[in-house]
Amino acid sequence: MNRKNALAAGVAAALALGSVTVVVTQSTAASRPTAAADTSAARPGAGFQAMTADARGEAIRTAGRNAAATARALGLGPDERLVAKDVLIDADGTRHVRYDRTYRGLPVIGGDLVVHLAEDGTITGSDLAHQGAIRIPGTTPKLTAADASAKAVKHAKHVKHAKAGSKDSTLVVYAVGKIPALAYRSTVTGEGETGPASREAVIVDATSGVPLDQYELHQSITGTGNGVTVGQVSIETTQTGSGYTLTDAAHGGTIVYDSYNSPQSNPKQNARPFSKTTNSWGNGTNSSRESAAVDASYGLAKTWDYYKNSFNRSGIRNDGRGAPAYVHVDTSLLNAFYDDNCFCMYFGDGSSQNSNTPLATLDVAGHEMSHGVTAATANLTYSGESGGLNEATSDIFGTMVEFYANNAGDPGDYYIGEKLNMPAGYMRRMDNPAADGKSLSCWTSSAGSADVHYSSGIGNHFFYLAAEGTGAKTIGGRSHTGTTCNNDTFAGIGKEKAAAVWYRALSTYMTSTTNYAGARTATLQAAADLYGTNSQERYLVSKAWAAVSVGTALPDPGTGTPTPSPTTPPSGNALTNGSFEQGTSGWTQSDSIITNSALQAARDGSWYAWMMGYGADAVESLSQSNIAVPSTGTPKLTFWLKVTTQESGSAAYDTLKVKVNGTALATYSNANASSGYVQKTVDLSAYKGQTVKLEFAGTEDTYLSTVFLVDGIAIG
Template identity: 35%
Template sequence: MNKRTILASLDACSPLALAAALLASHAAAAAQAAAPTARPAAMSAPQAATPQTRAALVAQLEARRIERGLDARHGFAVIAQHPGMQGMQVARVAHTFKGVRVFGSESVLVLDDSGRIRSESASERRLGLTAGAGQAFAPGTPPAHDFSVAPALTSQAAIEAALKALGASPSPDAGTRHVTPPSAELVIFPVMRSERLQSALGKPEQELNALDVRDVVDRYELAWLVRIRMHLDGKPVYRDTVVSARDAAILDSWDMLQSVIGIGKSQYNGEVPINTTLVDGKYKMLDDSRGAGGTFGGMAITNADHGTSAGAVYVNDTNTWGDGKQYSAGGLTTDANGQTAAVNAMWGLMNTYDALKNVFGWLSLDGHNTATYIAAHVNTAYDNAYYSDTCRCMFIGDGSSFNSLGSIDVIGHEMGHGVTASTSNLTYSGESGGLNESSSDINGEVIEAYARAGGKGDAIPASGNDWVLGKEISKDGTPLRWMMKPSKDGSSPDAWSSTLKRLDVHYSSGPNNRMFFFLSQGSSSDKAGDTWSKYLVKTPLAMTGIGLDKAFRIWFKANTTKFTSSTNYADARAKMIESAEELYGKGSREAIAVQRAYAAINVGTDVDE
């Protein structure tokens, strides 16, 4: 017997596995000048990629190779395909040289229903490999035209170097458990530097705008990209490390634990409906109406029971769950009090799924309707929640300094990492990492608004969210992040600066969060207010917002169909303008609002409305 039921229950950021995807080894969507009540078309139904379709796509790209100044050593590898808008599909293609992926160099292709390329958004970080002259390389490396892809270091040696850098032994001990075995992918790693444009050479550093500088390749290094997903002394350690394939030097490293740093608690929603499944007389916290396949055959909530593994799906004798109260430390995770965390998680999961499906036609995290799950009660008194790229699932703790980590904005945030991992896959470091975190913050606020309004409809409500993260779950009521003025947390900047890329991604997300607030809600001309920007100097001084629904549509389109893994703030602005123009028309008030919202955070110059 397998009967799905609905009940009233008390409730008080991957990278893609490129190595597996390199199977082949080797004009924009029509703009809509929408009426005020019209909405852009939803995502198209996902289509399965086959070796034949991938090969046909690569052939189209290879036919354009000569006009781009690329020789036969430059190749392409399709790494992902997912739904697009208005009946189109999106393919993500890695750039390769001598069969090796050039890290951060890729193309995002919008395809029509026959697989023909309609538009391309690319990050070009490979051209110096062919040009040679004037290109700097690591000491001891040959000229560009002879760039070797033969490593002097084995993949195992690279993994050992990365583990050593983390303070972990290559041989797992009692305090170490690998979630997945460490892996190493051979890549050509462009070491980047920023340079000023000619027009900005005389500007003081503090006056630079994001469009005054550009990222260029300083040199190329053959390297191993080592991915480590482990628990060290009971705590998750997810790290990507770039190890030189010449001498094992650590070239770069970034945290891949895509978390919210201790945000949680969801004992404020009253009675909420959740979907469960009746199996052999027992109720399981499994929703098989949302998502398919996956680990459990549907969207599920599991009980980690203070461990580091997901555990089994929650089971109950009755179809009434939870007591709506904060989990009592030391208590059972299976009684009514322990079930509340699971109820919180399921409500957040359902609302996130429904919002993306009803507004965009986007199914689950990957657009292909693959079911995911959330593990509750992770570790003991754990002050965090995070998305795992190994299972494409989420983990939430019970909190210690914070309350139970399962609030609606946190669930929306973590599931937002899943969408980004399946699409733009923004590298979780520097400016792209800040945009990755901001995308999840945006998703969290949007899902909060959708859920508070009842979780129905094909548009995002104009209000319902609070524009802060963590307020309702903080024990003293102080939010962790303010989207309208990020600097209120004491660490996040309100605007872009040349130092932004050196910040933790949870802080470098601040300017983009503020941009999104301005785009949606507008700004103020009151210099004493939280929503004033000194960079808005055109008419009117207080820019006009376009509403949460339109702002999110533009962001979602840019993130899923235009951003590449190396997109920075300047590139995000350009792609957001393109998305607004394609959705609402060139010169539209929505496209102008995007320009003003980015100008408000020192990315581009202001324009009149």
């Protein structure tokens, strides 16, 4: 959690409500000790207990009763409320409670968070989409809802001929950026990827009308197909009197409807369940409307079974309920998609471009149902890097469902939509995303500006490398090549372990605003939970991220623990433990500054210094004495600094000073905010050959927080 909440910990420590004792610490769950913390033994699946619907409901109700105390412990403001969304329980009794946030009754976009609790109810850490309390000047907008809708129509970029009325705009607090703002979330409709009734969310500032974000609401997989692919399979049906329906009671009562070409905006308009007097369905061709329904029913059942048997997850929302599915939606619809608004899945019939082949293949069903799982867990915003992660998650689990089903007609591989008769033979390739000429195989600073279906390539590529490693392979009868962005070579951990890591990261640590750097942090934490902090699995996960240009690889645990530098190091390396990988060794700190908290990312390795971020009057210091400055050349202090702030403008409200023997040689402030670590250099020529004290001194004012992260300090 944000360290500004550390001040509230002392008050919250003694507070107990029901089964939850609120004791807030700086560390996230990353530092929670467990018996298996340093072993390579895997927990079953992603480590979660199976829960009945009643048990899950009671756990959520308990979390709701404790919401107010939790909000106070986290340092949230008096106008904020937490709404319990889900609870996951580890095999050792650890709980992970996911909350949404409101501000004066308004929903907060980007306000979601996860609170981690030990078995005794002690809060051990938290992951917040927006750090700290929400502060906005007021909740009275200058724009009306009609004004906002007009602005949204003007700014919509995912649909053409956009339309929206005043009833389509809702007042919210938008907290995805650095500074929360009062905003409108508008739903516009128009012609887009998902057909003539495509929908897009457009968020505009409620004062100025400036667009803040926009993204598709139908999270889709689009392409052409080549007919029924699952062949002759067994499906679950329900007998009703003298007949049967495609109602799958074994999988939450999932019902497959014939939409009878109802518009995608209202798939129920002409819909009715498939029913007949015999229990034989379809003929494998489009001459029977049942054939597409067989594909959908089989694919959704296999997806349900995969999540249940792999992660103890019971359905999309983990509540045992099946989502309705509609085949033969609209006319000439070359698409399939999940819609959380109706908790349903749509499958189009294709068009003349693909010989009118329905889009209900196995990996498509797994992909779409997994969009629902993402919506029920991290709820990754469908734009920017989080949108790419959203799409990657569906590709990852759609692929895992294909492997799980073990269908002879559609063997598992890392090609997406390979049964859809695409010109290239697939829609996307996880082993080499850039092969399609559009997708990203490697992270770049512009990844957040790419279409989410293309930026998903970064996550897809990571997963393939984590699962299979590098080198050429034939998988499912198809050629795969484990290329990397850094020319590294390494082995994979296996697809089941890689999927367990991703699922645990998604459901336990990711939030709506998680980006690729955050996904790396989340998966490293998940790997530590499942296989141990010093496991080969965690190390290889870091290698896979480095191979797609996200962060650097951790030290190989097989090489042993690095030996700390001596107190008086040789010339050119005049500092002890400048990377903090030996924890606090060599340093004096005024608070728990040196950390391996998973909430932030180190520049290298796992440890770093986290200074300030209280959002209140505070001072901190981190120092080391008896440092021998080299007596030759031009000695310099170098270090990496990342600054994030809630402040705005160029005025320096919160500062970090670099001092040598008490003299400030450099000052950095909220005005130096950066998206990542930036290397800084301070000339030490005036101290050549001397023994000095180096100090980093932080100061924060009473309003709004600034976080200074420091790593990789060296003198030479």
